[in-house]
Amino acid sequence: MADIIFTPSGDEAFDRKVRRDHKAGKLNRIASGIYAEPSAEPIEVLVRRNWFKIVGKLVPDGVATDRTGMDGKPWRDASSGDVQTDAFVFMSAPRTRDIIRAPGLVINFREGKGPVEGDIPYLGTWLAGPIRKLLDNLTPSRATGSGPSRTTGAAAVEAQLDSLCSTHGEAHLNHIRDAARDLAPLIDREKEFIVLNNLIGALLRTREATVSTRQGRARAAGAPLDPHCIGRLVKLVDYLQTRAPVSILNADTTPERKTAGAFMEAYFSNFIEGTEFPVGEAVEIVFQGKMPDARPEDGHDILGTYLQLVDLGDRSAAAVDADAFIDEIQERHRLLMEARPSVRPGLFKTRPNKAGDTSFVAPDLVAGTLREGMTIFRSISDPFSRALFVHFLLSDVHPFNDGNGRLSRIMMTKELAAAGLSRIVVPTVYRNDYLDALRALSRRGEPSIFVRALEFCQRVSAACSAPSTDAAIEAWARAYAFCEDGRHARLTIPDPSIPIETRGGVSAPVDYWTSIDPSGNQPFSL
Incomplete structure (x- = not known):
């Protein structure tokens, strides 16, 4: 890897060699006494990567402060993909104001104090300490035609x-x-x-x-809030506003269809969270009151989810204020998780929670973030967009110790039902796609995958509406919904002509079973 070379080095023989190599074209001169070895990468990239060495050489009595102190790195126009675009470093030093230019780097130093107590030595230069950078950045400044304002501002x-x-x-x-x-x-x-x-x-x-x-x-x-979460919510709203409204009407218009739809959603919503039962056993839990002896809490999770989905009420969250919304989700969570007292049903978390590499909103920021989220929510007119927003709001905040995913999907369905739109069910086979879509928005601020995933799930959910629970199970089976091996099945609109086979309590198209077990002899179980 190419390196930066400085003279005088204290070794006259070495310095003469540097001058000879530069004259022979073996070294590139960056500035007085600064040279770079030839490299395949552009000289501007090399200079920017070694900015701290260069400013330490050129401004040894200076401190990287103002905007550079706040950012901890040079400022560069993020919208420019041009390698040659300059990066700006701002320094304070006990000398006359000046600007020093090198390939890809502009060092702008003002007359001011050099290092003081609290400043941080950093690989040949100094960075403003945590208190100094706050004070320095409160000094008013203006952007120039070729670069940013010196300070970040109040x-x-x-x-x-x-x-x-x-x-x-x-x-x-x-x-x-x-x-x-x-x-x-x-x-x-x-x-x-x-x-x-x-x-x-x-x-x-x-x-x-x-x-x-x-x-x-x-x-x-x-009511302090999490600005990063709010930023993701704003990105989601901005993206939703660029898309044509989605209006797939709710087909669950009879009591029988509502019952079947609520059951299927409750079943799959719990399967996503790891509460796994054969669908036949879930039917017994919900409709026959049979609780599994070894897993009564899991059984109540399915029943509690179903009871909320079958009787959602007809009022959108847009019709209530933030306090009423918070009261509602706390009461719904209390009912949903009442069989699990250890998770403190109905009470917001007091310790941080995370899933994999995703860290959710800190406990002391939950209420404020929910309130600000509801302020944004009330600016949304399209009901489908409102439904996706409230789902992601609760998912990203994760206000409770457990049950957040189920609650977020219940509230999404409530918004859809209040507008007469089809529910959105995320079946087993689509679990990883759905979670990847959530992670894309939570971790990378990318909303499009999340929106498209739920639009697709809504189309399938509407197509799987059925006049009875048995008919709904059959329709979802023909959509490959119960398949756990995503390598051999993808969620699709159900095809009535596809033959279904049930193995180990799992109903799926015959071609799915054939693809994962061509011999037909493999035993299957959940």
Whole structure:
């Protein structure tokens, strides 16, 4: 890998060799006393990767601060794919203001203090310490024609303070204020300290002051929220607004069809969460009151989900305020999980929860995030979009210790039913596709996969509406819904001509069984 070479090095023989190699074309000169070995990668990439070494050489008495201190890296226009686009580094140093340019890098340093206590030595240069970067970024600045504003401004500092409060608690903001009070005179930031003090006071609700960010206003109002979750919700709404409204009418219009539809959704919704029963046993649990001796809690999960889905009510969440919405989901969760007292039915979580690599909203941010989510929700007019939004809101916040997935799908179905639209059922065979779609939005902020997945599930769900539970089971079987081996089955619109066979309590098209066991001799069981 190519490296950066500096002169003078203290070794005159080495320095002469560097000059000879440069004259012979074996080294590229970046700036006075800075050379780079030839490489297959563009020189701009090499320079940007080694920015800290270069600024340490060129501005040895400087501190990377202002926007660079806040970001911890050079600023570069993210919309530009051009390798040659400059990256900007902002420094403070006890010297006259100046700009130094290198291939792909602009070093902009202002007259100011060099390293002070709390600044961080970093591979040859210095980074502004955690308190200094907050004060420095409260200094007003403007963007230039060729680059960004030097500082991030009060809104970014406010967001950082809110994040620190969420991570370390309110006492940490008091510590920041005390440390900033001592530091401000040393770096000529007394005016900025006044602004910082007001921001912290507003966030801690100890004084009246203007806050400008969504999360700042929420914390100042006593209901802090998770800005990353809200950002994902906004992305989902923005994407939904670009698509034509989906309007697949609800075919479950008779009591028998409603019963069959609610049962199938309850069955599959629990299977997704790992509560697995043969569908025949689930029929006995729901309609005959037979609870499995060894798994009574699992049996109640299916029954509790069914009881909510068969009697959803006809009022959209858009018709109530945030307090009523929160009351409803807590009561629904209490009823849903009442057989599992250890998960604290009806009470929000008090410890963080996660699924794999996905971390959900922190406990102290749950109520505020739900409230802000409902503010966004009420701006949505399309009922299908509202249904997907409320599902993802509850899934991404994960407000309870358990049962979040089932509750989120119940509330989605409630929105659809209130608008006369078909329910969305996610069957066993589509489980991994569905979870991947959720992860794409939760982890990468990509909403399109989630929306398309649920649109497809709704088309299949409408096609599987049936006048009885037995007929619904048969229709879903013809859609490959009960198949667990996704390598040999894909969810599809049911085909009445497809022959069905049941093995080990699982009904599926004959070609599915043939594909996973051509001999026909393999025993099957759940």
